[in-house]
Amino acid sequence: MKLLSWKTATAVLALSLGAGLPSAWADAQQLATTVCVACHGEGGHSVVPTFPNLAGQQQDYLAKQLKDFIDGKRKNEVMAPTIAELKSGDVPGLAAYYAGQKPAPGKVEDAKLAEAGKKLYEDGNTTSGVPACVGCHQPNGVGNTRYPRLAGQHQAYTIQQIGDFKSGTRANDKGRVMRAVAERITEDEMKAVAEYLAGL
Ligand code: HEC
Ligand code: HEC
Known part of the structure; x- marks a missing residue:
């Protein structure tokens, strides 16, 4: 009798855990x-x-x-x-x-443009003061707990977001970190860095 009720209790517990967790x-x-x-x-x-x-x-x-x-x-x-x-x-x-889903690299359509984008990503533009993206977004654009992954993203979406930070349409970056980066980027640089990131 005692054993049975213990068994029943265990079964009920297992069921509720199974349904709840x-x-x-x-x-x-x-x-x-x-x-x-x-x-x-x-x-x-x-x-x-x-x-x-x-x-x-x-x-x-x-x-x-x-x-x-x-x-x-x-x-x-x-x-x-x-x-x-x-x-x-x-x-x-x-x-x-x-x-938890496995990311996949996108397609580079213009290898020369991607090469220019890689340079901006890794070195920034010392003349205009664009900082290197790699310092925050990490090598190969994988990101970390503080910065988003950019690798494998669609070119059009990446260009749009940088443009939105630049114009201030997107302003949810704490401490204006991305707006400060984007305000110095030219249209050509946006396209180049987006092309590079898409292929990662
Ligand atoms: C000082 C750190 C820092 C640097 C340098 C930096 N970023 Fe960012 N970036 C951020 C943060 C933080 C966010 C996320 C903002 C938010 O919370 O929405 C972000 C977001 C983005 C996004 C939006 C991603 C998405 O999925 O919507 C893009 C695109 C981006 N950064 C591109 C770049 C590029 C290109 C460079 C180099 C030219 C760069 N970032 C340099 C910190 C940085
Ligand atoms: C009708 C189309 C549509 C549906 C449905 C939709 N989204 Fe989106 N989502 C978008 C678009 C477009 C953007 C880009 C927004 C921008 O440009 O700021 C976006 C952006 C996002 C972002 C930001 C990504 C980044 O890199 O910054 C997240 C996260 C997201 N969606 C999650 C979701 C989730 C979760 C759902 C379902 C509950 C969902 N979305 C349903 C169209 C959609």
């Missing part, structure tokens, strides 16, 4: 594969160049961006309807889901 993860996966997939693609591999790849993006950065969208610190018309439905409780699971 992974449910946040299951919710995130459900959201990702039914809602986000329409724009960000399967596993965060977007096929539209203005929709960012999310696969393998830094988890902390993903969480910050989603929070910034929810709080209205970062605004985008295309993301707005999704954000209106999103709860802050969904953020950690979604960030973990996309950070």
Whole structure:
């Protein structure tokens, strides 16, 4: 009798753990594969160049961006309807889901342009005062817990974001760090660095 009730208790505990613990993860996966997939693609591999790849993006950065969208610190018309439905409780699971997907390199279309972009990425532009991107975004653009991954991103999206930081349309960078970088970059430099990053 005693043994049976212990067994029952264990079974109930196992069941509730089974249903409870992974449910946040299951919710995130459900959201990702039914809602986000329409724009960000399967596993965060977007096929539209203005929709960012999310696969393998830094988890902390993903969480910050989603929070910034929810709080209205970062605004985008295309993301707005999704954000209106999103709860802050969904953020950690979604960030973990996309950070856990395997990233894939994009395609370099202009090798010479990419070469110029690599130089800007690694050395900056000492004449105009653009700092080297590598100091924050890390070798090969992989990012870290403080800075986003840029490797393998669509050229069009990267160009758009640098332009948005430059114009101030995007202003959710703490301490203006990216705006200070972007204000010195020329259009040609944006294209070059985006071309380089796409191929990583
Ligand atoms: C209708 C299309 C659409 C849907 C659906 C959508 N997104 Fe987006 N998402 C975008 C666009 C476009 C951007 C770029 C916004 C910008 O330029 O600032 C973006 C940006 C993002 C970013 C910032 C990426 C970065 O590198 O800074 C994250 C994170 C993100 N979306 C997550 C999600 C998640 C999670 C979902 C599902 C819950 C979702 N999105 C649904 C279109 C969409
Ligand atoms: C001092 C550190 C620093 C340097 C140097 C720097 N960045 Fe950034 N960058 C950041 C931070 C921080 C963010 C994220 C801002 C936020 O929280 O939204 C960012 C965001 C970005 C984004 C947006 C990524 C996305 O997924 O939306 C792009 C693109 C970018 N940086 C490109 C560059 C390029 C190109 C250079 C070199 C010319 C560069 N950065 C140099 C700190 C830096």
